[in-house]
Amino acid sequence: MRRLSEADPLLAALIRPAVMVELTEPEWETLLPRARACHLLARLAAAARAGGFSDQLPARIQDHFAAAAILTAHHERTIHWEINRVQRALQDLEIPVVLLKGAAYLAAGLPSARDRLVGDVDIMVPRPALDAVERAIESAGWQPTISAPYAQRYYRTWMHELPPLRHRDRDTVIDVHHAILPRTARLKPVPDELWAGAQRLDGSPLYVLAPTDMVLHAAAHLFHDGDLHRSLRDLVDISDLLIHFAQRPDFWPSLAPRAAALHLGRPLFYALRYCRCLLYTPMPAAAVSAAARYAPPKPIVHAMDWMVPNVLLPGQAHSAADRSGAAMLLYLRSHWLRMPPWLLIPHLARQAIARASQQRE
Amino acid sequence: MNVGDLSLERFAAELADQGVAIRWGPFTSRIVSRLPELAAPIHLLYADFPIEPPGGICDFHVCLRPRSLRLPWSQRRFELLLDHGPTFQPFARKFALAALEWGLNSCVYGSAHRFLIVHAAVVERDGRALLLPGRPGAGKSTLCAALVIAGWRLLSDELALIDPQEGQIRALARPISLKNDAIEIIRGLAPDAVFGPPAVDTHKGTVAHMKPPSPNVRRAEDSAVPQWIVMPRFVADEALQLNAVSKANAFWGVADNSINYEILGEIGFTALVRLIDRCRCYTLTHAEVVDAVAALDRLSRQAEASKERHAAAV
Amino acid sequence: MQLPSDAVTTERDRAAEIWCLPAEVSLLWQCWDEEEVIVFNRASGLTHLLDAFSAAVLRRIEATPATTSDLARFFATGFELDERVLSERVDAVCARFDQLGLAEPTPP
Numbered sequence: 193m194r195r196l197s198e199a200d201p202l203l204a205a206l207i208r209p210a211v212m213v214e215l216t217e218p219e220w221e222t223l224l225p226r227a228r229a230c231h232l233l234a235r236l237a238a239a240a241r242a243g244g245f246s247d248q249l250p251a252r253i254q255d256h257f258a259a260a261a262i263l264t265a266h267h268e269r270t271i272h273w274e275i276n277r278v279q280r281a282l283q284d285l286e287i288p289v290v291l292l293k294g295a296a297y298l299a300a301g302l303p304s305a306r307d308r309l310v311g312d313v314d315i316m317v318p319r320p321a322l323d324a325v326e327r328a329i330e331s332a333g334w335q336p337t338i339s340a341p342y343a344q345r346y347y348r349t350w351m352h353e354l355p356p357l358r359h360r361d362r363d364t365v366i367d368v369h370h371a372i373l374p375r376t377a378r379l380k381p382v383p384d385e386l387w388a389g390a391q392r393l394d395g396s397p398l399y400v401l402a403p404t405d406m407v408l409h410a411a412a413h414l415f416h417d418g419d420l421h422r423s424l425r426d427l428v429d430i431s432d433l434l435i436h437f438a439q440r441p442d443f444w445p446s447l448a449p450r451a452a453a454l455h456l457g458r459p460l461f462y463a464l465r466y467c468r469c470l471l472y473t474p475m476p477a478a479a480v481s482a483a484a485r486y487a488p489p490k491p492i493v494h495a496m497d498w499m500v501p502n503v504l505l506p507g508q509a510h511s512a513a514d515r516s517g518a519a520m521l522l523y524l525r526s527h528w529l530r531m532p533p534w535l536l537i538p539h540l541a542r543q544a545i546a547r548a549s550q551q552r553e
Numbered sequence: 554m555n556v557g558d559l560s561l562e563r564f565a566a567e568l569a570d571q572g573v574a575i576r577w578g579p580f581t582s583r584i585v586s587r588l589p590e591l592a593a594p595i596h597l598l599y600a601d602f603p604i605e606p607p608g609g610i611c612d613f614h615v616c617l618r619p620r621s622l623r624l625p626w627s628q629r630r631f632e633l634l635l636d637h638g639p640t641f642q643p644f645a646r647k648f649a650l651a652a653l654e655w656g657l658n659s660c661v662y663g664s665a666h667r668f669l670i671v672h673a674a675v676v677e678r679d680g681r682a683l684l685l686p687g688r689p690g691a692g693k694s695t696l697c698a699a700l701v702i703a704g705w706r707l708l709s710d711e712l713a714l715i716d717p718q719e720g721q722i723r724a725l726a727r728p729i730s731l732k733n734d735a736i737e738i739i740r741g742l743a744p745d746a747v748f749g750p751p752a753v754d755t756h757k758g759t760v761a762h763m764k765p766p767s768p769n770v771r772r773a774e775d776s777a778v779p780q781w782i783v784m785p786r787f788v789a790d791e792a793l794q795l796n797a798v799s800k801a802n803a804f805w806g807v808a809d810n811s812i813n814y815e816i817l818g819e820i821g822f823t824a825l826v827r828l829i830d831r832c833r834c835y836t837l838t839h840a841e842v843v844d845a846v847a848a849l850d851r852l853s854r855q856a857e858a859s860k861e862r863h864a865a866a867v
Numbered sequence: 868m869q870l871p872s873d874a875v876t877t878e879r880d881r882a883a884e885i886w887c888l889p890a891e892v893s894l895l896w897q898c899w900d901e902e903e904v905i906v907f908n909r910a911s912g913l914t915h916l917l918d919a920f921s922a923a924v925l926r927r928i929e930a931t932p933a934t935t936s937d938l939a940r941f942f943a944t945g946f947e948l949d950e951r952v953l954s955e956r957v958d959a960v961c962a963r964f965d966q967l968g969l970a971e972p973t974p975p
Contacts, residue, residue, distance in 0.1 A: 225636035
């Protein structure tokens with residue numbers, strides 16, 4: 193795989209933020225739109241603030257960083273409030289609730305500066321409690337967004353979650369899961385293991401996944417979910433989690449064994465590979481070799497080495513044709529992993545028909 | 554150097570190549586256009602706008618380029634890219650100029666959060682700004698154009714940028730977008746007004762852009778202190794009514810028309826309270842734009858007269 | 868963590884519950900006339916437009932947490948209105964505050 197990081201100022205700024213002070217105005221002129229397109233502007237702004245060198249940057253960049261910080265504050269306030277509301281809605285049920293993804297990062301005080309509102313909150317609840325949770329969420333004001341029976345079935349039967357619910361006053365969305373990958377998926381993570389590892393947040397009735405599980409869930413989401421468009425942000429999240437949790441002495445040694453227990457070795461292999469090669473995330477050699485055990489055959493690794501940078505890195509480095517071809521391939525691949533082939537083709541055809549009829553309206 | 558100082562040929566060449574960095578109000582946009590038919594309209598409408606020297610940083614990057622090469626010219630479509638990313642599905646090329654204006658506004662909505670941004674026309678007279686909040690279609694652009702012809706300074710026909718700390722409104726002075734009958738009405742009021750090429754048979758009817766007066770563009774660095782908030786409503790055959798509204802209603806009306814009020818959180822709340830505190834607030838129902846302009850002129854002269862009375866009394 | 872086999876719902880004694888602002892919530896008030904009051908919730912970042920009665924109830928709760936019957940009694944006495952009628956309005960207003968996150972009932 194090409195050494196992209198050297199040629200790409202966005203990657204360089206992510207890997208070593210202090211480099212931003214050395215950038216010329218023409219280099220910023222290239223970097224600013226790309227950072228914004230990848231939703232990484234806030235991440236760069238936060239890094240500059242943390243590094244104490246924001247005021248050494250050009251005035252226009254400081255303005256854009258300040259605007260990104262406002263978006264970050266809005267995002268954090270909104271997600272904290274949604275977590276507050278979810279807790280209020282479910283407090284009478286006395287069941288454990290696990291926060292997932294972005295809401296979990298925020299609640300646990302993990303690095304996650306965002307410059308757009310991803311107002312969705314994802315939670316995981318025990319499967320037997322799903323009906324009671326659905327009733328409680330709906331009586332607190334969230335309403336179903338999807339009525340088509342086919343789509344309802346898709347979410348409940350294949351995706352391990354309720355169809356998304358949108359709050360009637362706040363317009364925010366909640367996704368209620370009881371496992372993190374669809375039941376029909378070729379990879380079968382074990383929900384009970386995830387529950388056993390979940391950790392309660394300080395001063396809160398809510399839980400988050402164990403550090404290893406948070407990383408593995410993010411990796412599974414990135415490398416096996418459908419939409420890889422602009423997911424450089426998600427790879428950066430995984431990298432930030434790895435750097436944050438590296439402070440715990442038991443984290444790295446337990447990561448590969450945990451991946452094995454959850455049948456998530458392959459996503460771990462990809463996550464470590466692309467974090468290492470694109471973002472230069474520091475990681476022990478032992479962890480890399482342990483994950484190599486779960487690598488796919490070499491031709492597939494080569495294909496992924498071509499596809500993944502093409503999809504994750506928008507902009508001048510790669511041609512548009514490359515990118516849309518690669519994105520299409522990855523989308524199909526993700527669906528293939530989720531559903532057996534005999535289910536896949538009717539499903540995609542229906543989605544395409546549904547989209548086309550929406551556009552005609 | 555301004556856009557108009559470049560020959561059309563040179564402007565067209567740069568527009569299609571690396572693009573031209575045009576400054577408007579507090580922002581610069583690098584505009585790239587590979588649609589040859591757009592060079593002349595942009596050169597016309599933006600003639601008075603400064604070009605940023607090369608090598609600097611542009612706030613926004615806008616690119617318009619063709620999509621299909623196989624169909625007859627009239628059916629070919631174009632793409633609009635903001636920050637190199639696609640926006641909507643490719644459209645027919647007659648929409649391109651309107652799309653550029655939409656794209657520039659869209660850049661502001663997405664990232665200019667050091668301001669409180671409101672969907673509003675803003676004009677100024679004697680140092681005092683009149684804010685006309687309303688959704689697209691409320692008639693504010695037509696009223697804005699008529700006020701400018703009557704001598705008010707144009708700050709914006711679509712976006713009010715309010716400084717959250719000091720409360721002033723920044724000027725953009727960009728072309729005013731007009732639709733259907735409004736185009737003829739404004740041409741009737743100002744036969745010498747300069748317009749870009751109209752786009753006919755769009756889903757909104759005919760759309761055309763009025764060139765902003767050169768003195769207004771030259772004063773784009775001058776912000777203005779808000780004095781009046783008037784929420785316009787065009788209702789055919791209704792008698793003119795200029796009615797005072799409660800401050801709470803005005804607060805709600807402006808917040809409702811704001812792009813980023815909630816994003817700003819407490820800063821937005823405080824800024825909006827300050828704005829409503831210092832302004833007199835009205836609704837204006839009108840059927841004839843000329844009557845509306847007269848009513849607003851009277852409003853501004855009342856303020857001037859009361860200022861003189863106050864000065865005399867002191 | 869042990870997974871429960873089913874969800875358990877706690878019983879609530881609604882009459883004895885004390886209404887107060889939720890823990891994280893702090894409010895900014897703006898009032899130009901008495902008829903309509905604007906309140907900003909710093910925790911949610913949301914802004915609400917309240918009628919005079921709702922605003923008065925919320926201000927009272929903010930100053931002094933109370934049960935719904937305490938609130939009805941307080942306003943009945945202050946405005947010389949029928950307490951039973953007021954009770955229903957207070958209940959409705961408090962329920963809406965709970966949905967909006969401006970106030971919530973806590974166990975006695």
